[in-house]
Amino acid sequence: MIGRIQRPVDFERVLAxxxxxxxxxxxLHHLPSNPAPSAWAAARLRTAQAELSTGEPQAAHSAVEQLPGGEPGAPSGCWLGMVVPKRHARRAVTRTLLKRQIRAAFAAAAGLPPGLWVVRLRSxxxxxxxxxxxxxxLRQAAHAELAQLFGRALTPRPARPGAPA
Known part of the structure; x- marks a missing residue:
């Protein structure tokens, strides 16, 4: 499953x-986590749990963002976010082209670990x-560079000296 990161809090978590x-x-930034639940879904869940009943206990509601079988700590899919600022791509046509190339490269990159992924145009x-x-x-240059970027992300990193095992 490939989703889109839409909430600013998720972008902040990944870019940190x-x-x-x-x-x-x-x-390319990665965070092995699910997106944060929306405030609307959390409020709806609280109000559903606060209802009192004199009859049989009601079934507990679950938030829409939580997929069945997914644990809170283990991501259940891949979500993509893109940061293509105007200061690096002045024309909307260029920003749109780069975003399309990012989506295509992300879809073509098989074997990415689940979690939140953000691709940022840095220059x-x-x-x-x-x-x-x-x-x-420009399309071919961006495509080749993004394919190389995702290829690097798939290769395991060598252990840093002095890092805990």
Missing amino acids: RPSRARSAHFA PFDRQQFPSAASDA
Whole structure:
């Protein structure tokens, strides 16, 4: 299952961690967790539990975001978030092209561990090399760089010296 990260709190949680892989233009962040439940679902769950009944006990309601069989600590799927700021891609056409390439690369990357993933554009593409906002050259360059980025994320990291085992 591939979902979309939509809440700012989830972006903050993922971006607070160091990047898992970097390329010339992108950074990939990962957090092995489920998205935080929405405030609306949590309020609905509280009101459902607060109802009093003189009859038989009512079945407990579960939040919509929690998938059946999923434990709170173990992520049950992959969620993708994208950060493509205007300061690095001035034209909306370019931002849209990059977001489409990110989604395609994420879908093609088989074997990603479950959790929250955020791809962040960290530096702009050279306007001299890619003068057109939605050129095939820019599309191919972004595609190749993202494929390489996800490939790096799939390779296991070597253990750091002095890190606890």
